[in-house]
Each structure stands twice: as structure tokens, then as C-alpha cells.
Amino acid sequence: MTRILIAGFQHETNTFGATKASFNEFLEADGWPGLLQGADVITGTQGINLPIAGFVEATRSEPDIELVPVVWASAEPSAHVTDDAFENISTMILDGIKQAGALDAIYLDLHGAMVTESHEDGEGELLSRIRELTGAALPIVVSLDLHANITERMVSHASAFCIFRTYPHIDMAATGARCFPILQRLLSGEILYPAMRQASFLVPLSAQYTGASPCKELYQLLPQDSAAGQAHCDIAMGFPPADIYDAGPAVVAYAASQAEADEHAQRIIEAMETKETAFDSALLSADSAVAKAMSHTGSKPVIIADVQDNPGAGATSDTTGLLKALVDGKATDAVLALLHDPQTVAAAQELGEGGIFDAALGGKSGLPDMGSYQARCRVLALSDGEFAFSGAMYAGATAQIGPTALLEIVDSESSVSVLVGSKRCQCLDRAILTHIGIDPGEKKIVAVKSTVHFRDDFEPIADLILHAQSPGVNYCSLEEVPYQNLRTTVRRGPNRR
Numbered sequence: 001m002t003r004i005l006i007a008g009f010q011h012e013t014n015t016f017g018a019t020k021a022s023f024n025e026f027l028e029a030d031g032w033p034g035l036l037q038g039a040d041v042i043t044g045t046q047g048i049n050l051p052i053a054g055f056v057e058a059t060r061s062e063p064d065i066e067l068v069p070v071v072w073a074s075a076e077p078s079a080h081v082t083d084d085a086f087e088n089i090s091t092m093i094l095d096g097i098k099q100a101g102a103l104d105a106i107y108l109d110l111h112g113a114m115v116t117e118s119h120e121d122g123e124g125e126l127l128s129r130i131r132e133l134t135g136a137a138l139p140i141v142v143s144l145d146l147h148a149n150i151t152e153r154m155v156s157h158a159s160a161f162c163i164f165r166t167y168p169h170i171d172m173a174a175t176g177a178r179c180f181p182i183l184q185r186l187l188s189g190e191i192l193y194p195a196m197r198q199a200s201f202l203v204p205l206s207a208q209y210t211g212a213s214p215c216k217e218l219y220q221l222l223p224q225d226s227a228a229g230q231a232h233c234d235i236a237m238g239f240p241p242a243d244i245y246d247a248g249p250a251v252v253a254y255a256a257s258q259a260e261a262d263e264h265a266q267r268i269i270e271a272m273e274t275k276e277t278a279f280d281s282a283l284l285s286a287d288s289a290v291a292k293a294m295s296h297t298g299s300k301p302v303i304i305a306d307v308q309d310n311p312g313a314g315a316t317s318d319t320t321g322l323l324k325a326l327v328d329g330k331a332t333d334a335v336l337a338l339l340h341d342p343q344t345v346a347a348a349q350e351l352g353e354g355g356i357f358d359a360a361l362g363g364k365s366g367l368p369d370m371g372s373y374q375a376r377c378r379v380l381a382l383s384d385g386e387f388a389f390s391g392a393m394y395a396g397a398t399a400q401i402g403p404t405a406l407l408e409i410v411d412s413e414s415s416v417s418v419l420v421g422s423k424r425c426q427c428l429d430r431a432i433l434t435h436i437g438i439d440p441g442e443k444k445i446v447a448v449k450s451t452v453h454f455r456d457d458f459e460p461i462a463d464l465i466l467h468a469q470s471p472g473v474n475y476c477s478l479e480e481v482p483y484q485n486l487r488t489t490v491r492r493g494p495n496r497r
């Protein structure tokens with residue numbers, strides 16, 4: 001019997017965000033389940049596109065595997081994880097290891113871009129504490145998000161990383177599954193030497209789409225098969241709205257000798273370096289995006305991505321620059337989703353459908369220059385925010401995003417509605433709109449607070465996709481970012497030299 005302890009602790013930390021991730025944020029369900037412990041880790045994630053679910057499924061192909069599930073927890077991306085949350089969840093994992101008895105291996109479902117109040121490298125800290133308990137020999141294989149900011153410390157304490165290869169992350173479960181054969185190789189006694197190389201420039205999330213050049217070609221450089229004896233390599237594109245020393249893209253490689261691992265890591269990072277100017281991070285002004293969408297004559301909608309106010313990258317999701325541009329630009333048949341504003345949702349609920357009121361929409365995060373938008377609104381529809389997602393990325397998961405309200409801006413020459421929510425939730429799945437009675441395929445303009453993830457579910461119904469520059473702390477124009485801790489040698493992308 002092979003005993004494998006499994007656990008997950010995911011947070012993507014935007015150090016410029018407005019609110020921190022406390023323990024309570026990890027307890028609550030959102031797009032994904034709330035904190036799970038023991039056997040619930042397996043039953044509560046089964047069938048969901050999550051790395052740990054993919055890993056568990058992969059182990060079912062082998063007899064004589066005993067999984068020891070401990071804890072799985074994630075919170076919506078935000079500013080720092082509080083020390084209290086980090087210590088609580090880390091302690092659950094460490095106690096689980098202490099109490100598990102003899103173990104043959106550990107699998108961890110981590111993100112790779114967690115920053116806590118006390119630790120710039122959250123995963124490095126957690127992995128080093130785990131290594132202190134297990135010693136150096138125990139195989140520890142870890143799946144990471146494509147947006148991981150990889151550090152030397154992380155690499156030194158894990159046996160191997162498998163990293164998502166798609167953005168949108170439709171391969172989360174598949175990445176967890178890829179960890180199992182690597183773990184089996186280590187269990188069979190194979191030695192994998194690690195190599196890591198960091199890129200000398202940052203890539204904003206808006207330029208990290210893996211469905212197009214240059215990411216598409218870069219990912220094709222990775223060895224697809226990692227059978228015994230072969231090298232295993234992965235790329236992390238990094239998470240730039242994190243003011244930490246190690247922010248940015250990196251390559252990891254594992255091979256039978258240090259020389260071979262170094263050769264693979266070097267080959268892939270050099271290919272990335274040659275692509276620096278191909279990462280297109282140009283954004284349209286919000287006004288230009290609206291004008292361009294209105295003049296478009298296709299039969300399908302234009303999607304305007306509010307790329308910098310993406311809650312899935314730790315932004316507040318309540319900035320109103322694009323909403324204002326839609327109204328001022330006399331946009332017709334337009335909808336914007338999802339504006340985070342629990343107070344306005346509560347006011348709409350009290351009035352009921354058909355009610356008309358003066359709303360101060362969004363802009364309540366307290367961040368400078370990100371104020372509310374004053375508008376007279378009609379309540380078109382209300383929901384409890386519980387529905388099944390329909391797209392591939394959140395496949396199998398049930399949304400529990402709290403009450404939402406669909407509001408129409410009245411007394412204006414535009415025809416704009418806005419979906420207001422009481423939890424931050426990235427608009428990456430059409431069900432966010434259809435569950436409240438809107439068919440996005442029938443609209444002229446669909447504005448989404450998302451950077452890239454929306455593409456998987458919305459691109460098939462769209463004629464055109466535009467990136468708008470509106471306020472938000474998922475900075476995509478990196479020259480504006482007030483970094484203090486980043487390596488001084490790192491460049492901030494092709495358009496800013």
C-alpha cells in the first residue's frame with residue numbers, strides 16, 4: 001500500500017488589493033467550495049475542474065493507493081493572506097502530516113503566488129515547514145497555477161512542480177492528474193534534478209493568453225510526455241500585481257541529471273526572452289473601446305474586457321470607469337458584469353423588481369481615484385446568486401456568489417444594464433448572466449470584469465474582443481506600478497522602454 005497525503009491551500013495575492021484574505025474568506029464558498037477537511041476534501045471537490053480533483057481521479061487507475069486527505073482551502077484573490085489565516089491552514093496541513101503515520105509521498109494543490117502579512121513567499125514558507133517535518137527524501141509533488149511567482153525556496157523544498165499550461169485555466173484538473181505519474185517515478189526511486197530560470201521581464205496578465213502567439217508557441221516547446229527517464233518541464237507566466245522580489249515568469253525543469261535539467265530550463269527561458277517584444281499589452285481607453293464597439297457592424301456581440309478590474313486577479317471589481325464610458329458613449333443594448341457592491345444589491349432587494357432609485361454604483365473600496373458612479377436605476381431582476389456554472393473552467397462547480405441585482409441605468413440616452421453582486425466574482429462564465437435572464441449572445445456589447453478567463457466561454461459567441469483601460473489594481477500597464485520590492489534588473493514589458 002502506498003500512502004499519499006493530499007492537501008490544498010490556494011491564494012493568488014495582489015499586494016495592491018484593497019482587502020486582505022482572512023481565515024473567514026477561506027471558510028466561505030464562492031465559485032469554489034469553502035474550506036474542506038478530511039474525507040470531504042475528496043467528496044467536496046469531485047467532478048470539479050480543480051487540481052486536487054484531477055490528482056485524486058488519476059490515482060484511481062492504480063491499486064494499492066491510500067490517500068490521506070487533510071484540508072483544501074481557497075479564497076478569492078485579494079491583498080495579503082492574514083497571518084492568522086496562513087497559520088491556521090498551515091497548521092492543519094502540518095498537523096495532518098504529523099498525525100498521518102508513515103507516509104510514502106505528499107501531493108499539494110497550491111497556487112504559487114501567495115503573499116502573507118509576514119511572508120513574501122507564502123508557498124516557500126509552507127513548503128520549508130513541511131520539509132522540516134518530512135526530511136529531504138519524501139517525494140512532494142505540487143501543482144501550481146500558471147500565475148505562480150516561482151522562487152528558489154519553493155523549488156528547493158518540493159520534489160517537482162506541474163503548472164497549468166492554459167490561460168484560461170481549463171486544464172486545472174488535468175494538471176493535478178499530471179502530478180501523479182511524476183510522483184510514481186519518484187516513488188520508484190527515480191531521481192529528478194531540478195532547474196529553475198526566471199525571465200528578465202514581466203508580462204501583464206492581459207498578454208498571457210495561451211490561445212495565441214507568443215504564449216502558444218512557447219508552450220509548444222514543453223515536452224508533452226514525461227515518462228520514466230524523460231525530462232519534465234513547465235512554465236509559469238508569473239503574477240505581476242505582486243510587489244515581491246520574485247514576481248515574474250519562470251521555467252522549471254526536472255531531469256535525470258543536473259546538466260540535462262539546466263539545458264531544458266535554459267532552452268525554454270531563452271526562447272521566452274526572444275519573444276519579449278511579442279507580448280502585446282496595449283490597451284484601448286475605455287471611451288475608445290466603447291466607440292469601437294458601437295461602430296462595429298457584426299451580428300454577434302463585442303466583448304469589452306475591463307482587464308484591470310478583474311477580481312480573479314485580486315482587483316476590487318467595483319471600479320466604474322468602463323460603466324461611465326458606456327453611458328457617456330451612448331452605448332445601446334449593453335450589459336456590464338459583475339460590479340461588486342453589496343449595499344446597492346441590498347437597496348435593490350428592498351425595492352423589488354421594477355423599483356427605481358438613485359444609486360451610488362461601486363467605488364466603495366476606498367482606493368484613491370476609484371469612486372462611485374451616480375445613476376438613477378431600475379431594478380430589472382434579482383437573484384440569490386446560486387446557480388450551476390456552464391463553462392469549462394468552473395465545470396462541475398456551483399456558484400454561491402450571494403444576492404445579485406440586474407439594474408438598468410434610466411434617464412440616459414444609452415441603454416446600459418449592470419449586474420451588481422454581493423461577492424467579488426470574475427465574469428468568466430455565461431451562466432453569471434443567463435441565470436438572471438440575460439442571453440449575452442443577444443446583446444450588442446458585453447462588458448466583463450475579467451482579463452483572459454472569459455475567453456473560453458465568451459469567445460464563441462463574440463465577433464470582437466477589446467481590452468479597455470479603466471481603473472483597477474490588476475495593473476496591465478506595468479510602468480504605472482509603484483514597485484518597491486521587485487528585482488531591480490527586471491524589465492516591465494515591451495511597450496515601456
Ligand SMILES: [Zn+2]
Nearest residue numbers: 145146147169
Ligand atoms: Zn491563474
